[in-house]
């Protein structure tokens with residue numbers, strides 16, 4: 108019997124007044140009963156509109172049908188055909204603009220909670236599946252993957268399954284990319300990422316950390332060593348600043364620095380040797396997922412007050428809806444239509460406040476978004492002692508600068524010929540944020556998958 | 570793992586270690602640095618490649634014990650391993666084409682200056698080294714500098730070794746005596762580099778400094794190492810660490826270096842207590 112409730116089954120969460128001060132996961136996950144009840148809201152539409160909204164085309168009605176039958180492992184196997192990181196994507200995909208935006212149940216009422224169901228199935232599989240990872244039969248070919256984020260890890264996994272000997276080279280001391288250095292523990296527990304990486308290792312993938320490609324080895328040298336193809340999944344990790352006065356004061360961070368100190372270096376924990384400023388009032392500039400994560404981390408570090416400062420209106424915020432809601436529940440202030448113009452010195456070289464102006468929305472620009480314009484005479488000082496700049500990132504130029512004939516565009520993104528991820532160099536493929544600029548986990552994963560397919564075809568055809 | 574194959578105390582506060590890291594040793598050039606972590610919860614700290622042996626596959630680091638992490642590092646011994654060791658990072662120093670150079674080193678900065686002096690010497694340049702220390706006990710790398718320098722001036726703040734005085738005075742004396750340098754390379758405490766640059770600017774001599782802001786990743790990802798150079802923001806880990814000293818905003822750099830002073834002091838005290846307990 109279909110469940111005709113207009114509302115999704117609510118996600119059990121940690122109480123906001125408690126979770127705002129701890130780093131434990133916020134969303135606790137559906138119980139099997141909740142999952143089945145939610146699955147029963149799905150109408151199993153013949154034309155599968157929801158699938159069209161998923162960048163990797165997971166057969167959504169099919170996996171949900173398995174949940175209805177309480178065959179959770181069966182559901183997992185269906186998802187796993189299209190996605191290698193369902194426990195991650197079920198947690199961090201912007202579902203409201205992807206799969207769920209196309210769900211017919213969303214026309215009258217809320218769409219089916221596809222993301223939450225995906226997470227449930229993936230977690231169930233992790234907890235119950237005892238099957239050993241199979242080591243695929245080797246085909247004798249070697250492929251190098253640069254960068255251990257979702258793009259690189261997916262590409263490595265898919266190639267390993269096809270029998271390739273894959274080495275993943277990661278610049279940092281831990282594999283995972285943004286999943287470990289950026290997205291905080293309370294949104295994506297690091298054990299989940301760790302488990303995926305252990306699975307890859309069990310399949311025979313070499314993960315070599317502390318390897319900055321472009322410095323220790325160039326791409327050409329990787330070919331000299333016998334790698335027959337290379338996948339570049341180096342992400343878009345170069346932080347942008349606003350270039351306003353006071354930006355180099357003590358207490359001004361890029362979101363990358365702030366989040367790296369907190370997440371990768373565990374500065375929030377007693378006993379970590381990495382310092383982080385414990386501030387009274389933190390202002391986070393920006394309106395994306397990264398800004399929400401930085402703000403919520405600042406709150407958990409003990410700030411009395413945390414403010415998001417965003418120059419457009421809340422409607423234009425690129426962050427996932429859920430993150431904005433969670434941030435608000437945790438007591439984070441939103442100063443929208445506000446733009447910083449200067450960071451003020453407290454007299455000791457630290458941040459003593461931030462001079463801002465009010466904005467109003469003008470005519471829509473070429474992207475269709477209404478661009479903000481300054482309201483004359485609206486200057487004011489926002490009280491704060493720490494500023495986190497979260498206004499975007501672009502690809503790191505290191506690979507470009509050390510690889511001959513690798514074409515990049517004006518924004519520093521690697522140019523690919525088509526969906527295969529082939530670059531201007533034979534045997535060199537790329538995908539994820541390094542190609543698209545800062546985007547999403549699922550797109551990076553999808554790019555890794557397509558590239559694995561293309562590399563396989565290329566090497567088999569050689 | 571990155572094994573410590575040699576450890577030697579150069580003076581009471583400065584230690585030399587040779588670390589097994591064959592891939593890094595294959596590529597490292599003077600002016601580059603590495604980032605290491607002592608243990609699993611350790612912070613990432615940058616140290617200059619003081620020397621390398623491509624055959625043996627080792628990198629030499631020389632560090633001054635100034636805080637918690639360098640203290641911990643100094644408690645490791647030959648045969649122990651470092652948890653992480655990544656490099657070579659940064660842009661190698663530009664030494665090609667220089668005919669006559671004054672290399673100015675201050676304190677542990679001499680460890681950073683030495684490989685550059687050595688490289689210049691190998692390339693046939695005339696090298697005048699001016700090295701300064703607080704006192705006699707802190708003098709390091711004297712023989713090494715002697716071997717690669719056409720002229721070596723040692724200065725101590727208290728006159729307990731070499732001549733009493735500052736490296737800037739020694740440099741000024743040489744210039745005034747008619748020495749003509751293509752370039753001055755100054756490496757040491759920020760305050761020393763600032764005053765060397767002030768001096769050489771008056772004389773119009775190009776001066777390169779090696780900057781050492783607080784770093785984490787060392788790959789251009791965090792922006793924590795940013796400096797103002799000629800009014801532009803630069804990331805020392807990828808754009809440097811060498812910069813045109815006449816363009817660097819030293820006052821800002823000095824401010825930024827003190828960002829975590831309180832935390833660092835606390836951490837240092839804790840670490841010292843910890844080791845005292847273990848020693849007992």
Ligand SMILES: Cc1cc2nc3c(=O)[nH]c(=O)nc-3n(C[C@H](O)[C@H](O)[C@H](O)COP(=O)(O)OP(=O)(O)OC[C@H]3O[C@@H](n4cnc5c(N)ncnc54)[C@H](O)[C@@H]3O)c2cc1C
Nearest residue numbers: 254256257258278284285289320342539540546547548551
């Ligand atoms: C704070 C934050 C929150 C986010 N939240 C979400 C969200 O909720 N939902 C969502 O879908 N997306 C989110 N994103 C975006 C998403 O994380 C990225 O789009 C995705 O991780 C990109 O994957 P990638 O594999 O291309 O690159 P990355 O994850 O950036 O991984 C690249 C890896 O390559 C390594 N590397 C770089 N250069 C080199 C080199 N020269 N040699 C060796 N290794 C190198 C890097 O160290 C890194 O580990 C968020 C991003 C951030 C920063």
Ligand SMILES: Cc1cc2nc3c(=O)[nH]c(=O)nc-3n(C[C@H](O)[C@H](O)[C@H](O)COP(=O)(O)OP(=O)(O)OC[C@H]3O[C@@H](n4cnc5c(N)ncnc54)[C@H](O)[C@@H]3O)c2cc1C
Nearest residue numbers: 614615616617632633636637638639781782783784826833
């Ligand atoms: C490119 C570069 C090369 C360097 N080479 C050498 C070298 O060859 N020998 C040497 O003795 N020192 C070198 N340093 C400085 C060295 O990194 C610091 O002395 C060390 O990090 C101090 O760590 P600590 O925990 O022992 O001391 P702390 O008490 O934590 O810090 C003492 C001071 O060191 C600086 N510092 C702290 N953390 C960092 C960090 N993560 N990165 C950079 N500076 C920091 C700060 O100014 C701080 O006030 C270099 C720094 C850079 C950036």
Ligand code: SF4
Nearest residue numbers: 161196200205206222
């Ligand atoms: S991967 Fe993302 S977009 Fe695709 S079904 Fe899952 S949650 Fe939706």
Ligand code: SF4
Nearest residue numbers: 149150152157210211
């Ligand atoms: S559109 Fe919605 S109701 Fe229809 S199959 Fe997809 S998830 Fe189920």
Ligand code: FES
Nearest residue numbers: 787789791792806
């Ligand atoms: S240390 Fe992070 S950008 Fe330089």
Ligand SMILES: [Mg+2]
Nearest residue numbers: 636637638833
């Ligand atoms: Mg320290």
